[in-house]
Every structure is written in structure tokens, then in C-alpha cells.
Amino acid sequence: MALNRKIAYIDLSKGSVEIRSIPLNVRKKFLGGRGLDAYLLYNHTEKGCDPLSPDNVLIVSAGLLSGTCASATARTHFMAKSPLTRLIGSSNMGGFFAPELAWAGFHHLVIKGKAKKPVFLWIHNGEIEIRDAEFLWGKTTTETQWAIREALGDEEIKSAVIGPAGENLVRYANVITGFKNAAGRTGMGCVMGSKNLKAISVRGTMDIKIAHPMDALGYNKKFIEQITKAKVSQTQGKLGTPFIWGATNSWGGVRTRNFQYNQLEYADEVEPESIDEVATKTIGPYHMTGCFACQVHCRGQYRIPSGPYKGVYDEGPEYTSIGAFCSEPDCRSIETLLTGNHLVNQYGVDNLEIGSLISWAMELYEKGIITDKETEGLDLRFGNDEALLEMVHRICNRRGWLGNVLADGGIPAAKKIGKDSIKYLVHVKGMQNLHSDERPTPALALGIATATRGSDHLRSRPAIDLYHLPEPVLRKIYSNPIPYDGPLSSEHTSYEGKAWMVFWQENCYMAVDCLGICKYHTLFLGATLPNFEEWTKVIYYNTGLEFTPQELWEIAERCYNIERLFNLREGQRNDDPEKCDWLVDRYFDEPCLRGAPDVIGAKIDRERFKKMLDEYYQHHGWDENGVPTEETLKRLGIDNEPSHLL
């Protein structure tokens, strides 16, 4: 049974491992995956703990459904206090790691302490060993994975590893499995590096009994049809997430030159169709691949077509790599894009954060806030492909003054660089924004301003707001499973009813993050894709657990509130510009200069945004400062946290 998967407490300082069952009452309250991780983090860290100290706790989990016969349950979740934001650190990756962890008998790993020298965890059919990793230190992410397979003599081993960026404690280093599946954001690879933990390797051959096997299969067939029928899934399956970049860029929703513009012009060479052409030429007509048990297969494969890395195989690029290596730095070479994507994968660093920070440095260079002195002679102007890639090397190796400074993340870097550099930093809670421009879309702007892990689109983005669906259709979606009769607007430039959409999507994404299902199988980019109703069936057929859609919603809301409690405990406050639910001034003061007529001139209105934020707090049952009221916590059964149930 999925429900008998265990939790392991691993203390790297003591070298001890303790394995326990997860009680059913805890499951019913927090399900698993990100939700239960949030509970564990809140319970196992002390207020104010230093993210890079042995006191920080890294939690790794498979979703409740990972490895069952439900589709696309590939997501592995990582959680810890973030060394980048000093608030909640949370990131989620695809690939094949999570199901393997479940077949090895585990759902959650709680990793404390710090090993004296580099180690990796070897997890195999109910057993966990802490092993020496000296032979892996210094290796890139793929070298590390292949070396572990060779050392243990098993090609089927799946590993989640850090690269040189994690070893060098780059604050936004990520964790990688396979070529490019990354728990990318909030520096979870940095936390691993701080614990001297190079890799977590798993191999499992233990049965997961399916509660109602034939029903589970039959329902999965229906579920798959629902996914594959959606046009958005079909397009993703051909072009991957670059298709979103292409569509958004043509409209004028892609940040360019570090937020100075909102569209990359003359970008033919890096449009999704061009990437597809390179992939077809270098890999073949069937160059898309998928994560575990997924029918969307949105991951591209390619070989670098030219330049010093010519012929090297990698996967992607995703939307964020095009943002990092094209639109933000104002570059438009496919060689740079595919090479940059390869470098961040091999170093194990968040492409979004690094791309955004380099572009910020480029703007500072343009404005004379930093000069050749700080860049040590590097011509860091926008559009300089070579300088862009050079900065990736410098940051990941912490080489040179600027490389070292940028490796510490935006806010610490702005403090070191000084002058008015902070004015140009586009972040929320100390984390850089996705390379999309939310000025024309108040709903999307509210989503990034309030996300618990800092500026982020994958915690609450109501992307279908851009589809202009008729109001009755919106109402059908957004008044389920919880009744809602407030305002809703089909107009993406409106502030009306958007707070509810953000709140709804938060719970939607939290629910799938607990289950381990990918967001491309949810009501994220397609209005017909599954949500609460479907998931209750998938859960029942696979695990036997019975929930109503309303109960599932409540679990998601509970888990989201735990994340909020963690952030409040760690100092999130709306009067602290580094830790607030608010956007940087550029969103309010600088209008969009390019794009479609509904975009040109668009900026966010402070007053209306504040009103929308208040509304959002009210939907949550939080006070005017964004603090959950006693009544809300009671309603969700988390008024006595930390409750140490696990």
C-alpha cells in the first residue's frame, strides 16, 4: 500500500537513521508530499534557525500517489528553510526519483545535521546507509549520477544530486535528477551542500499494492484521455514549455533587459519552432521525452548544434532557460540558449535566478552602478552572449568579486554593491521573478506577490485568466468544490474577483503537490484539465482513502496555512520590503513599452492592488497583515502547532 510507505529521520552529524510509520490520522490531515513536508519543517526547525547550519532540516518526499498506477505522479518535493529568502524553501522536480523512493519503501526523508565530510545516502528496499562521497565531490550533476551507478553496479539507480554550485553554496543551487529535472528554486541544493550531502540515491523493488487495481486502471484510462485531449497538452507534447514563452513573447509578457522592456524583438532564432528544428536535426523526429508515467511528454532533447560544446546532449530548454539566456539579457542565439541551459544543468543551479541576477547586473553595468572594476574587465553589456555565459561560470565557481557577490542572491548582493542597485532588483521576498511580465495581468501579479516561497508562478498562477473564458464557465470552475458567489471577471486586465482565483489555484496546486502529480495535469494551463473531483477518485482507487473534494480542498488550505505560519515565524512582515506580500516599485511606476495594445502602457495600480490583496487575505481568513486568525487556525485544526505528531 502507498499508505505504508515510511518516514526516515536521518541525522548526518550523528550518522543515525530512524525509520517510522506515518500514522493514518497524519495522512488524513496533511496527505503527503509538500503538505506533510511543510508540517514536518514547521515541527522540526527552531525559530530563526540559520539555513546553512546543521540545525536546518532538509525534507525530501515522494507524493502520496508516486509509484501507484496514477498518471504523472513523478514529482519529488524538497523543503527546508531557504538560504536565499530565509523563509520557506520549497521546490519540486519531475523525473523518476519519486516513484523509485516509494518502491524503496519511503515517502519522506527528514535530514538533519551536517556530515563531517562529503556523503551520499544509499536507500534500498527499506534500508538507508550513509556512504562516503569523496569520490563524487567536484563532479557535475550527470557525472555524479553515472558515477554512483557505476560504484554500486546498478543502472536502475535514481539519484537526486547537487553539482558544483551546491558544493560552493551558491544560495540558489538546485537539486537535479536525470539531465534537467530540477528542484530548482529557493536553494535546496545549497542546503544539501551545507550538509555535505552530495546525493541521495534510491533503488526500490517493493510492491505498492493498489487498493482497487482494475478500477484504478480503468479510471486512469479516462484520466489520460482528459489530459491528452486538451490542446495545451498536445502543444506541450510537441514544443514543450518554450511554446508558452513564444506565445507570451508575441503578446508582450516577457521581461526583457531586466524589466526595462516586455518583449524580445527579432527572436526568430530562439522561438519554440526553431528549438524544435534543432532537436529534430540532432535527435530525430521523436525528440520529446516524458517523466514517469506521463502522457504529456513536454521535455525536449537536443544536442548543442555549434560552438565549444557542439554535439553535447542535454534536455530542455524550458521557458525559464529562454528567459535566462535570451529575453532577460537581450540575447537571441540558439547556441547561447542551449549552451547556457546545459551549463546550469551541469552546475546544478536555478536557471531562473541566475539568469535574472546576471541581467540585473547588466542593467547596473549599463547605468554605471557597477563598472569594469567590479566585473574585472568583463564587458557586461546587454546582448553580450559571451559575458553572459562567463558569468554563469563565475557565479557557480564563486570566481571574481562579482561572481562571488551574485552567488549570495539578490538582496545580499544589492547590499554589497550599494548605491541604488536595489531599485533595479526584480524580486519578491528576496527571490527573483519568473521571466514573465505581470504588469498587464493583476491576477498573475497578485499570485507572485503572495506566494509563500517568494516570487513564483507555480504556487498560485491562474494562467487561464488570459483565456477570456465566459463568466459562467469561470464560475463553474471557481465555485467548486467550495461555493463562491462573489465577483469573477473574464477580463485579464481587471482587478475584480482575481483574489479568489489566486486563492483557488493555491489550493489546487497544493493538492497536487501533496499527491506528487505534475501541474500540467491540473487546471493550470487548460480549463478542462483535472481538479479536485478527479483527484478524489484517483486517491480512492489507488490508496483506498476516501475524501470528498471539499475535504481535499480543506487539506490543501491547511497545508498552505502551515507554510504561512512558518514564514510568519521566520519574520515575514508587510512593513519589511525584503519579506512582504508586495511587488517592487517598477511594477507600479514603469509602464510596459512593447507588445499588444492591451499591454502597452500597462502597469499595476497601487491602490487597487492593495484592495485585491486585502480581499485575498479575507478569503483566506487572515487579518489585514496577512496573519491567520485564531478562528481560521481552529477551523483548519492547526491552532496548536507545532503539534509534533511526527
Add this chain to the structure above:
Amino acid sequence: MEKVLLIDYEKCTGCRLCELVCSVVHDGVSNPERSRIRIIKKEEEGFYIPVTCRQCEDAPCMNVCPVKAISRDEDHDFVKIDYDLCIGCRSCVMVCPFGGMNYNPIERKVFKCDLCGGDPQCVRFCEVKAIDFVDADRVSLLKKRKTADKVLISRKEIFPSSQEVYI
């Protein structure tokens, strides 16, 4: 007409849903170790190859079995195991040239693809049709069509100006 599993490895995305489906259909549990079909990956090449029993005519597993526990099912035309006779010596695993015969260490017995009694579930769930179940006389012709497509592509690459001939 006899039907056979047709594997087109180029189409496989490597998702491994077939492995899950196979183990759930046969054993009610999700565990690729119990799957008759496995996706073998050459990750550094981006290459995924579904491997399963080929239901050979002159099957080495059938020939080597010392107790004649392996025979051909005449109704559905697949190679089957009679567990009343099987002694669990794993000779069949040893001689299979493809790795199509499997061994289950939990139940300590060999197992293999039975084409799900004529409705292979791996095929039903493979959206990209990397595995298909086709009339046996189609197998070779489908391969020939693919060869023809490749000839056409290379011809177009060599003589781009002659493209209109083929449109």
C-alpha cells in the same frame, strides 16, 4: 490472423507507464520488477527501448525447459508457462536471447508476457504507440514504409530543389 506486438522504439518517450500497467493488471500491485515489459534506457543518448518477449516460433525457452512446462497457446498464439510443471530452474531465463523471460524473486517463479489474453494492456495505455498490436502480416510492411520515409527524407536533403516532385 495472428497478431503480434510491434515495438517502434523511436516513438518511446521512456515514461514507463507500460511497466506499471503490466504489473497492476497481472498482480494488482504497482512494481516494475513484476512487469513483463521493461524500458531500457540509454540516457546519455536520449534513447529508450521497450523490451519484452518476442513469442518466438522456435522458442529457446520452450526448447530448454527440462520438464516441458513451456508451450505455445494455440488460441492466442503466445508462449505460455504451466506452473504445475515448472520446477523454477530458470533455464529459460538463461537462454532467452532478449531478456524476455523474467524471474520474480518475491514469489520465486519465472514469468513472461501472455499478451493479456489477446488484449495487451501496455498497448492500450501507450499513447504514442511505441508498442502496438498488429496483424502479423503488417509487421514487415510497416517497417518497409518507414524505410521509404527515410529514403524520402534523405533524398530531400540531398536534392532540396526536387522537393516539389514529392508534394
